Amino acid sequence: MSFDLLNDDIKRLVERAFDDAVRYRRQFHANPELGYQEFKTSAAISTYLEELGYEVQTGLAGTGVVGVLRGTQEKPVIAFRSDMDALPILEKTNAAFASQNENVMHACGHDMHMGTLLGAAKALSLIKDQIPAKIKLIFQPAEEMLCGGRKMVEDGALKNPDVDFIYGFHVWPDLPLGTIGFKGGPIMASMDTFQVTLKGRSGHGAQPHQGIDAIIGGAQILTALQSIVSRNTDPLDSVVITVGTFTAGDGFNIIPETAQFNGTIRTLSKETRNRVENDFRRIVNGIASAMALEAEISFSSDYPVTINSFEHAEHAGNLAAELFGEKAVEHLEIPSMGSEDFAYYLENVPGSFMFLGVKDDQGGAYKLHNDHFLPEEEAMKYGMSLYIALALNPYSN
Ligand SMILES: [Zn+2]
Numbered sequence: 001m002s003f004d005l006l007n008d009d010i011k012r013l014v015e016r017a018f019d020d021a022v023r024y025r026r027q028f029h030a031n032p033e034l035g036y037q038e039f040k041t042s043a044a045i046s047t048y049l050e051e052l053g054y055e056v057q058t059g060l061a062g063t064g065v066v067g068v069l070r071g072t073q074e075k076p077v078i079a080f081r082s083d084m085d086a087l088p089i090l091e092k093t094n095a096a097f098a099s100q101n102e103n104v105m106h107a108c109g110h111d112m113h114m115g116t117l118l119g120a121a122k123a124l125s126l127i128k129d130q131i132p133a134k135i136k137l138i139f140q141p142a143e144e145m146l147c148g149g150r151k152m153v154e155d156g157a158l159k160n161p162d163v164d165f166i167y168g169f170h171v172w173p174d175l176p177l178g179t180i181g182f183k184g185g186p187i188m189a190s191m192d193t194f195q196v197t198l199k200g201r202s203g204h205g206a207q208p209h210q211g212i213d214a215i216i217g218g219a220q221i222l223t224a225l226q227s228i229v230s231r232n233t234d235p236l237d238s239v240v241i242t243v244g245t246f247t248a249g250d251g252f253n254i255i256p257e258t259a260q261f262n263g264t265i266r267t268l269s270k271e272t273r274n275r276v277e278n279d280f281r282r283i284v285n286g287i288a289s290a291m292a293l294e295a296e297i298s299f300s301s302d303y304p305v306t307i308n309s310f311e312h313a314e315h316a317g318n319l320a321a322e323l324f325g326e327k328a329v330e331h332l333e334i335p336s337m338g339s340e341d342f343a344y345y346l347e348n349v350p351g352s353f354m355f356l357g358v359k360d361d362q363g364g365a366y367k368l369h370n371d372h373f374l375p376e377e378e379a380m381k382y383g384m385s386l387y388i389a390l391a392l393n394p395y396s397n
């Protein structure tokens with residue numbers, strides 16, 4: 001896929017900033033840091049943004065960085081967001097810039113997100129007298145499971161100046177390099193996690209009537225939980241309930257006193273999410289009680305549904321079509337059941353989360369969180385271009 005279709009001015013700008021985008025992407029890839037420990041990453045970002053003339057604020061959510069660039073107008077304030085954290089994975093790519101931190105890897109592409117946003121930061125700093133808006137760049141820690149986005153919002157990332165709308169990307173190996181995926185409404189699912197402990201009474205395997213078997217009760221609960229999906233949920237809605245662990249027992253002839261299981265729930269709306277939590281509690285408590293077991297439920301509501309504004313998704317899609325042609329625009333019909341803490345920003349301000357295609361026949365062919373995942377940097381040009389176009393053409397209704 002060539003890059004020839006790009007609007008000329010933006011293309012020139014991207015070419016001027018691309019070397020820096022690549023340099024930072026590789027630097028971060030080689031030096032990955034886990035959630036809330038992105039100290040070197042965060043320091044490099046704030047130093048660079050200051051060099052580019054941004055007003056920089058650090059320390060949000062610990063390692064978060066916010067940079068503000070004043071264009072020609074106070075309003076609107078447009079935010080662009082990147083995450084910064086890596087994963088506890090042993091890298092198996094043979095990249096020259098492979099991870100130097102053992103068992104830590106940028107396997108979710110957050111290095112690409114930072115490279116793209118820093119490249120755009122440079123390009124925007126070169127044309128700030130042409131931007132009819134104020135631009136706010138948000139670099140957040142701990143997207144992977146640790147709710148860094150929620151902390152950023154709590155620490156005021158969307159305030160002062162108050163953000164009017166927000167955009168962000170995730171690299172997406174299901175879409176080809178040279179395309180961007182857009183969708184109004186829900187684009188990624190909510191994520192809740194649960195942990196349940198069942199308590200019965202231990203006993204001899206040959207005298208079951210003298211014990212209370214936590215395995216038999218647990219097995220019935222696990223089976224019944226799937227009826228939330230198959231019987232309680234509208235067939236045209238979507239819910240996932242996955243029990244990822246079930247542990248019980250110490251020996252073949254012992255009735256175990258306890259059993260534990262944990263797992264995750266994904267939904268696509270707030271209403272469904274609340275209803276599924278109620279169903280979950282009722283089934284666990286009800287069957288446990290019927291089987292004379294005590295149940296202890298620990299339930300954590302982690303990420304909300306990521307819900308794009310239809311208007312902002314369409315606006316961004318139209319700009320992408322102008323920049324790269326219609327064939328680069330993927331209108332996504334269905335959301336991903338994965339989750340993303342960009343949802344927290346979208347609970348407060350409208351905007352759009354978008355999927356940046358990276359699928360190729362090499363490192364971009366692997367899936368997110370795979371130890372070989374290594375997308376091509378060419379994809380960053382598409383993200384940088386769209387950030388620039390979004391800054392130059394603020395959405396208005
Ligand atoms: Zn991830």
Ligand SMILES: [Zn+2]
Pocket residue numbers: 108109110143170
């Ligand atoms: Zn990610």
